[in-house]
Amino acid sequence: MPDEPPEDDSKMQGQIQVDENGSRNDEWSICLQQIGQTQCRASFERLFAHFAPLVKAFSMNGSAVSIANAEELVQEVMIKVWQKASAYNPQKAAASTWIYTIARNSRTDMFRRLRKFDTPLNAEDIWEEDTGDAPFIAVQERRNALQVKELLKTLPHEQAQILAKVYMEGKSHSEVAQELDIPLGTVKSRVRLAMQKLQIQVEK
Amino acid sequence: MINYHPDSRMLNEFSAGSLPLAQSACVSLHLNYCSTCQRESRKLQQMGGMLFERLAPCEVDASLLDSVMSRLDEPAPLTYEAKTTATDESPALMRRLMKGGYKDLEWDRINSGLQISRLHTGDVENEFALYHIKAGRTIPRHTHKGTELTLVLEGSFSDEEGIYQRGDFLMRDAEHEHTPTAAKSEDCICIGVLDAPIKFTGWNYRALNPFLSLQAH
Numbered sequence: 001m002p003d004e005p006p007e008d009d010s011k012m013q014g015q016i017q018v019d020e021n022g023s024r025n026d027e028w029s030i031c032l033q034q035i036g037q038t039q040c041r042a043s044f045e046r047l048f049a050h051f052a053p054l055v056k057a058f059s060m061n062g063s064a065v066s067i068a069n070a071e072e073l074v075q076e077v078m079i080k081v082w083q084k085a086s087a088y089n090p091q092k093a094a095a096s097t098w099i100y101t102i103a104r105n106s107r108t109d110m111f112r113r114l115r116k117f118d119t120p121l122n123a124e125d126i127w128e129e130d131t132g133d134a135p136f137i138a139v140q141e142r143r144n145a146l147q148v149k150e151l152l153k154t155l156p157h158e159q160a161q162i163l164a165k166v167y168m169e170g171k172s173h174s175e176v177a178q179e180l181d182i183p184l185g186t187v188k189s190r191v192r193l194a195m196q197k198l199q200i201q202v203e204k
Numbered sequence: 205m206i207n208y209h210p211d212s213r214m215l216n217e218f219s220a221g222s223l224p225l226a227q228s229a230c231v232s233l234h235l236n237y238c239s240t241c242q243r244e245s246r247k248l249q250q251m252g253g254m255l256f257e258r259l260a261p262c263e264v265d266a267s268l269l270d271s272v273m274s275r276l277d278e279p280a281p282l283t284y285e286a287k288t289t290a291t292d293e294s295p296a297l298m299r300r301l302m303k304g305g306y307k308d309l310e311w312d313r314i315n316s317g318l319q320i321s322r323l324h325t326g327d328v329e330n331e332f333a334l335y336h337i338k339a340g341r342t343i344p345r346h347t348h349k350g351t352e353l354t355l356v357l358e359g360s361f362s363d364e365e366g367i368y369q370r371g372d373f374l375m376r377d378a379e380h381e382h383t384p385t386a387a388k389s390e391d392c393i394c395i396g397v398l399d400a401p402i403k404f405t406g407w408n409y410r411a412l413n414p415f416l417s418l419q420a421h
Contacts, residue, residue: 041273045273054262056262057259074264075271078272082272082276093249097252100253101253104252108221112225117326118326119324119326128232128236141246166222173213173217175222200247201244
């Protein structure tokens with residue numbers, strides 16, 4: 001696959017803004033807080049217009065099942081966003097990260113439902129909500145967010161492409177290896193290199 | 205102090221949601237004990253959020269907003285509020301899987317030093333089981349055909365390569381042959397997630413192999 005030109009990140013510039021107290025004052029975090037505090041439908045419509053197309057893109061991960069169920073998943077995710085908005089803590093996460101985790105959870109649950117998994121667990125049992133100390137997490141978040149965001153732009157295409165397949169398409173490393181027709185070891189080492197670059201130190 | 209952690213592939217697949225359910229449950233339980241991996245997985249989630257922001261938007265059907273708006277007044281499922289505030293020490297996920305204490309489980313006695321209880325996770329490819337090793341006793345020397353994840357819940361055990369304590373996470377594959385031994389001072393309870401049966405290799409234990417056929421459910 002030929003190298004794609006680097007993405008234009010200008011539209012995201014300045015979206016993450018966290019003040020010294022760790023509160024977020026970017027458009028979507030404020031919007032989400034308004035929904036949580038006042039059940040403001042106008043804010044929700046605004047949020048929907050921005051995020052529903054992203055959730056749909058996330059839902060269309062290439063498989064026929066996903067494409068057939070994409071809009072159903074968008075509905076499910078957006079309704080959860082509405083229902084859970086009051087639990088959103090802007091100190092702990094950007095609105096986009098928070099919505100992404102809801103989308104990831106819903107997609108995982110939906111796949112298990114479609115495959116008729118009989119399980120006592122749902123995605124929220126596996127990815128428990130962060131109960132950690134908010135101010136402490138806020139400090140970490142602020143540092144990480146700026147760092148990861150900047151570093152993400154510098155990733156070589158071959159690494160960014162694999163992260164996108166793993167995170168957005170929900171594929172395992174071996175599935176990515178198969179799809180790109182490269183050895184599993186290469187996928188693993190590209191992910192490791194990306195982690196090093198992003199300063200996410202997963203190897204201890 | 206946690207000394208053994210999931211590797212980069214495990215933690216990434218866990219965070220992205222592509223790890224099989226039984227393995228995800230095992231990683232999730234490790235996070236419960238390990239603040240380092242909690243922090244890393246928070247970063248990975250944040251990275252996921254940024255990749256999500258960069259997706260090329262995909263237009264939704266015009267009727268979708270109306271249909272969502274009309275459903276906003278539906279009552280939220282209880283689970284959103286009914287998050288437990290239980291005082292029980294064991295992780296919520298374990299309590300969900302066990303529906304009671306260790307004593308209430310059905311244990312298969314492998315020998316006088318080892319009992320196994322298979323728990324239902326819904327993952328039909330990976331067996332999720334509790335191993336109860338009596339203090340000072342050993343799981344007979346064995347190998348794995350596939351991948352074996354181990355997480356220590358109570359006590360500690362050691363093998364040819366180290367000593368593992370509560371919260372430690374191990375991933376072993378077919379290359380490893382080992383003899384886990386519980387500490388002399390107390391019984392050890394750990395989780396084992398297997399995608400293929402383990403195989404005892406000592407001549408006097410081979411007769412036990414038929415009891416170890418995989419029971420993923």
